[in-house]
Amino acid sequence: MGGLERPGHFVPRPELHRTSVHEAGHVLVAWHSTHAAAPIKVSVVSRGHTNGFAQTQDLEKSHQGEAELLDRLAVLLAGRVAEELVLGDPSTGASNDLERATELAYEMVRIARVYGFV
Numbered sequence: 671m672g673g674l675e676r677p678g679h680f681v682p683r684p685e686l687h688r689t690s691v692h693e694a695g696h697v698l699v700a701w702h703s704t705h706a707a708a709p710i711k712v713s714v715v716s717r718g719h720t721n722g723f724a725q726t727q728d729l730e731k732s733h734q735g736e737a738e739l740l741d742r743l744a745v746l747l748a749g750r751v752a753e754e755l756v757l758g759d760p761s762t763g764a765s766n767d768l769e770r771a772t773e774l775a776y777e778m779v780r781i782a783r784v785y786g787f788v
Contacts, residue, residue: 681716688753689714689722692763695752696724699745706741721763724749739778746771 681689697709707726714722726745734742750764 681721685721686714688757688761688763691752691756692749692761693722693724695748695750696745696767698752699748700724700726703741703744705735705738706745720766736778739774743771743774746774 693712693714697712700706700709709724710727711725712723716722746767749767750760753760753764
């Protein structure tokens with residue numbers, strides 16, 4: 671899913687710990703959210719351009735309610751929050767999560783405006 675494993679790629683222990691905390695944040699929030707997709711796999715093995723990933727059981731749905739979208743936002747932001755809470759300092763590793771969360775939030779606002787909810 672995340673690409674080929676980078677053989678021989680050494681990840682320093684502090685970076686591995688940070689990645690573990692980050693991915694655990696995603697998984698914990700997904701697991702405890704009522705409307706988020708269930709976590710099915712998590713890895714801290716460096717693959718492709720990522721240091722780790724959390725895979726959820728995303729079901730192809732054409733319609734999602736506000737509660738589902740808000741839970742998706744929470745899961746996306748949970749990695750950065752976990753880094754801040756556990757390590758006291760979030761890293762740039764959350765930049766892709768922040769981009770995806772921003773894109774989702776903008777889409778939610780666009781939809782709300784189109785249908786007159788705002």
